Amino acid sequence: MAIAQDKTDNFDDLLTCTICLETFTRPIYLPCLHTFCKTCINTYIKSTVGKEKTTTNFQCPICRQNVLMGESTGNPETWAEKLPGNHFVTSMMDRQAIRRSEKICDSCKANNESKNALSWCIVCGEAFCESCEKCHKSFKMTAKHPIMLLKDIVTNKETLSISSLIYCEEHSGEVVKAYCVDHSVPLCTLCATLSHRKCEDVITIEKAASGITKSEQAMKLSTDLKETSKQLSELIQKRRDLKTDFEKEAEAIFTKVSTIKDNIVEHLNTIEERIKDEITKSKKEVGLKLFEKSTELESLKSTVDNWITIFDTCLQHGSEVQCLLELNRINENKVTFGDVFAKGTSEMKNVSMLLETNDLAEAFADQVASIGVIRLVESDARVPKLTFRKNANFQTGNINVIKVIELTGQSVFLSGLFMRDEFIFTHNQLLKILKYSHNGSRLSELKLSNKPCDIDEISGTIAAVSTDSNNIFTINMNDMTMCRVIGNTFSSHGFCHVNGEFILARNNTLTWISSSTGVKTEQAETNGDTFYIYAQDRKNYICADGTNTVSKTVNDTKVFTYTNDKLQNPRGIDVDTDGNVYICAFSSGNIHQLTKDGKLVRIIPAESVGIKQPCVIRFKKNSNQFLVTCYQTGKVVVCEIF
Template sequence: MFKNPKYLPCLHTFCKLCIHTYIQSSVAKENIKKGFKCPVCRTLVSVGKRSNNPEGWADKLPNNHLIMSMIDRQAIKKLEKICNVCELSNVNQKAVSWCTVCQEALCSTCENCHRKFKMSSHHKIMALQEVLTDKTTSVSRLITCEDHSEKFAEIFCLDHGKPCCTVCATVKHWRCDKVLVIEKAAAGIKEAKQTTEFLELIMLWKKLLDKSIQDTQKHVCSVDIMEHSIFSEIEKLKKDIIEHVNKVEKVAKEELVLKKKGIVTELADIMTEMFSLKSTVNNWHNILSTSINNGSEIQCLVEFNKLVSKKEKLESEIVNATSNIDTLSLTFQRNRVAEKFQENVTSLGKLSIENSKQRTKSESLRSCSIDSVSRTNETNCRTGKVKILFTLDVGENSCNAVSGMFIEDFIFITNNKTKKLLKFGQTGIFQCDIEFDNGPFDITNFRGVEIAVSVPNSRQIHLINIHTMAIGRKIQLTLPVYGLKYFNVNDQFVAACKNSILLLNASNGKKIKETKTSGGQNFCICAYKRNSYVYADGWDSVSCSEDDSIKFTYKSQKLSTPRGIDADFRGNLYICSYSLNSIHQISTSGKLIKIITCEDLGTMDPWVIRFKQNSNKFLVTSLSSGKVVVAEIT
């Protein structure tokens, strides 16, 4: 790193010689012809069309100008800086002065020449000792253009977040709206609110990963304790039935060791991923902190935009890594038969791993999972009796398409007629609302602390912060969408569009796939599992699509104009039969379990049904009454 520092797309930095040596050994060992993996985070670095010869890959990597400037500053501090001009001729001559315009160190001979040239005669030249004491003078290498390494970057395109030379600005960025001189673009970046907020976010990532790693390490220790505890129980049972237990003791202990090993291996894999992310976050922190504290404004601007361009991906990886940590417990259940020796005991008990999924969250990284459910036995929810908890009045009581959902400790309701999104507490107390230009239709959880709201008349999806209730980004679509659900696994929206189902890119709203329905109008959709969703597929039927094929179709004469669809925590599906004032409960295979009448819910014309995640609590909206019933299946 202290000679010719090069950085990879993942922003990890290595000296040219080190990364060159690593590339040679890595390509030979892993037999990867199209690139190599970062030594730190193992991200694949694709060389693309650079060269088929790994010998030249290190040369093609971009220089890390920030680190080069830090090296210069350190050399100046020790008065060991070599003249940059002489260095081009492979001559090691100590520098005595610094040109603040050219950002180059000069020996006494080169300084005299520099002062005589017409182009540089007016440049400000300072002694190296003065450079360190003068706080207004920055020691920074001039940044070169990524596409033209022989030219310096004089322009910064804010639209692309990249520095470029005048050639690139003329050829590649002539259509861009915000193209500024790089010094003007960098002015104030160190003190900018976005820079400090981003640095705070990186520090939050560090704390979150530290806590997750610490918790996982404690978990490993607790698994060891569980193992010892179960060993003791096994030994106690062995004393009671010693003559027969010798035959099965070895099998039981081996099974225990294997299961424990499986847990530890799984946890080790999780920690490896988090350590990798922690390394990346530490690197980002070092880069941005160094840019702010020691770099120039230009360097800070460049490094900041490099990091911001990768923020969304890294944040998603951190959320996934820290929000899906299973707490695995080893338990031992004594075999009742084993206590009766004479009854031919063949095992000591059943070893099992109990999953208790816990999610580590922070205010800045709070992520709601998609409305998906696990597959379980096809049974009714408890007794099947419905208990009404309270009713929400959302205003306007005719032809009013209302949707809603539970998120964290809130209930969010969209009101298409009043053009509002309303926010209630879990007990039904109104908190606040926001108004749209056109009526919102459906609502789904999204990344972090955001929700996504479909606005069909605007052909848009609005992203809204659930705490501030502020509308952030608006995703423009080519078609009006109504029902909306987010798959965080694939980072896609699945949307109902009357006569078809759309898969949309969650970042830009571009259509990935469109599937036509069999008939009727489809306004609602339910994300069922990882790659599954359920939708109205006719005037009296609904279909479940799984991995691009129809898993089942539920059709009934007692189902008419299906609208809202959702699943409880057991995986049973609930379908609003709008025209017949009822809700059909069906199993995971599409078999009818029971029909709930709207009289039992104190409502009519059911439009949307939504369950609270991992709960029997649900809400039902009405197209005609302007009321939302919140109930529970007991």
């Protein structure tokens, strides 16, 4: 395993194995360029292959990229032996050891001995102790090799290459001595003899490497890598922000569910109190009525009971005359008594209290099983695709046609754009949206009810299409299905989508409408011939401003106006990744390239890319590729600037 280290140099992290977290021993690297101790990666491979039961590949412990070893590589326990050594890391370890006066004699180490080195052979790239140096000088082949004392290397202010010899990755033990310019690969003697003997440009490795550290190519790669790292940092932060936003949304839903529950409970409590009040009121009213009726009957009963007492006493103790008189008196009152009794009997009603519940209340648990459904909705985060753009000088580079797509028809308005790795076109004669693969073969199509005019991307899979009937269609380009129709919009030919709005261009009018409702939010006039428009946002746009004029407007102020007699009837407009502006001159048959501040760079003849009347131009995002449609021939050419 690795040896513990004393971190003093600024490249110590480069020399630390991420598995054992110590300085490398026998460093080897994977195709993804991650480096590990040979023993560490061997242990990792055996463990990983055993768990995943694979016999052809394993994953890098850091980036999880697959390392394909193939079917004929034998037992996974031997895979580490087949991985290339990292000579650069080895040389950095040598440099560090020399600076710390810890370098061990390479010859002694090969014989399992350990002696501190005192000198360095620049040719062999090896360190020697005093006795091994003497032996090294005694051989005829190495006697004249220049030797430096390690202490002089440490104090030498000039940069001195102490790198060990670089060995061929294909032929074990062979030193890299040459470089094939034709194939951009380093060569050992066997490589040069066996595989590259017919190559025209084979030079020494020293000549190939001369000046590479300060070359434009190296500087460009360094800049690209730093820019890519910056983009990845931004993407990682974006992902973290999305996670934070998602967690906030989840907490908001928790709160909303709790609030809904509280509102439901509060509403049910209100209903309960209302019913209780009705019950109490009815109970009081009915009770009072029943009490009044009972009081009348009790009074009647009291009278009857009094009559019974009087008449029974009369019968037992009174004279017959007295009995006759009481009998007559009672009979006279019996008529009134009978009426009261009859009335009391007729008014006697059974009063019941019932609760008539509705169906929802009776089966509330069944009918209200949920207050909502949780859905996870994925949408395009509008993060630009991470790419290494090919080196391109947009202002002076050559333009090469890489693909021609023949669309049927002549005198046809065609528009198009790049969506992911596919081409999407509108064809106004066929009333169709056409989808083509990256190699130019037709994949699918969608028939429209109106003639399409222009197309623009809304998200990663959704595009909008303007038509000659003032309708705008939004379409899912994955399965070529209609999403929605925004009707009764304003007249347009070309248009673009920015920040939830469409900017429509037609003749001498620009119209801003909401992309969700189609309602007009703003309108402006131009000097005419405004068929297409390019916009970075709603207040920063470029469009034709006359039959041979194009203007850029920012915050309602024209920042440049470009006019040229060779710019007849400007149509499609787009901008490359460096900010240069491209304008299709429909009638004059050329494409005008301007700087970002409106200065003419060059006029590109349409015939130079195989078309006659350029109509629409669209660049692929973060790329040097663009497409141009031709009105006269119904042809689309895909080009690149290099």
